[in-house]
Amino acid sequence: MAVIVVSGTGTEIGKTVVTAALAAVARAQGRSVAVLKPAQTGVGVTEAGDVDEVARLGGGITGVELARYPEPLAPVTAAVRAGMATVRPHDVAEAVEKLAIEHDLVLVEGAGGLLVRFDEDGGTLADAARLLAAPVLVVVPAGLGTLNGAALTGEALRARGLEQLGVVVGSWPDAPDLAARCNLVDLPMDAGAPLLGAVPEGAGGLAPEEFRARAGSWLAPRLGGSWDAQAFTTAVR
Template sequence: MSRVVVVTGTDTGVGKTIVTAALAARAVDNGERVLVVKPVQTGVGGPDADPHDVATVAGLTGVDVVELVALDEPLAPDTAARRQGVAIPTVREHVSRIRDLLTSGYDLVVVEGAGGLLVRLDADGGTLLDVARDLTFALRRRTDEGISSPVEVVVVCRAGLGTLNHTELTVTALRAVQVEPAGLIIGAWPSDPGVAETCNRTDLTRLTGVPLLAVVPEGSGSLDRPTFLASAPGWFS
């Protein structure tokens, strides 16, 4: 049974995909076999389609990837599915699929969310918070039986102004369902940080009580694979 890391963010565009790749790269550096799962991807249709996040991760790291649902418009998944006129799996079905993948021989399965923690992933109001909670409690029961480890939830946050509020709100939401975040990761650290970024780097842990696991340099997604794989382990504390 694999161990699981769920990657969520304080907002969209905070660097979740590059953080997901960095987590995968660190595990590869430790000799682990890694699978990255993206339950729902949006914005991949039309002439200005976004790249698939799993393709970005695979390109940077070479690990195995799985995308469960892809939707055309760059909107919240439930909205994108409704506008596209397609049915999408429920969060419960996503959790079931992920649990099946945990028996596939991987040491680590990284699950990357879409947008922030409370973005609707299905038509029933299910969110990544529900995925994290359901996986945590399912695997916690199995841990009591000596079978597997519980889920770790990593919160990706911004470096600049506003991040303290957004991060505290995300951490509070997780704790409200008895899921304690394993750590915070700053998704894009500027090359020339200002006073806000410098203070936030300390204050994020001081105000949330959650450790800062890593700081990812801005622009890391443009590195080639060998450089990314060599660099990513050093971003972690």
């Protein structure tokens, strides 16, 4: 795969850390990696954004932001309130295509969920994925309530003819409750896609060297790692 779009079922669920893990695994395989953030919101001009965090953890990547808006809102709302230009799906597609010429893998990290609006015409990350004909990896939370979000996102992808690469739990708790453990079995059925990883809670706080060394153990072979869904589910249940 030359391009993977990383989306989620909401905010603050681990998309950036999952993106960093994907980058770290690819870099360990000797692949060149670029990470594109179409719209960074809620971060000041001099502050580190999601792309910076992926670079810190994953190491040796090319990071690109197309736009940065100061307020922590949906991209189109943040852009309008700041009096700034919005990002359109074709802007994302053009940037990715240029990066793909010089990189083995381009990761596109969305903002919030799949259908969050980027522009005044209702353009979304799903529209960018369609233009790129790229598969979408969906990051989900571990606990109660995740199944509905995963099911809705999977349905939206299928309705648009987009490939759902799989589902990754963005922050797997040290002490998972009953709902989280049961969700490991239910997520593939509800999402309509395989479970391809579980990143441990707090992984983003690891030293970069340790993060890179462990990243492959959190992701399934389809994503370049060694994580086994059946073995993991059996162990935690």
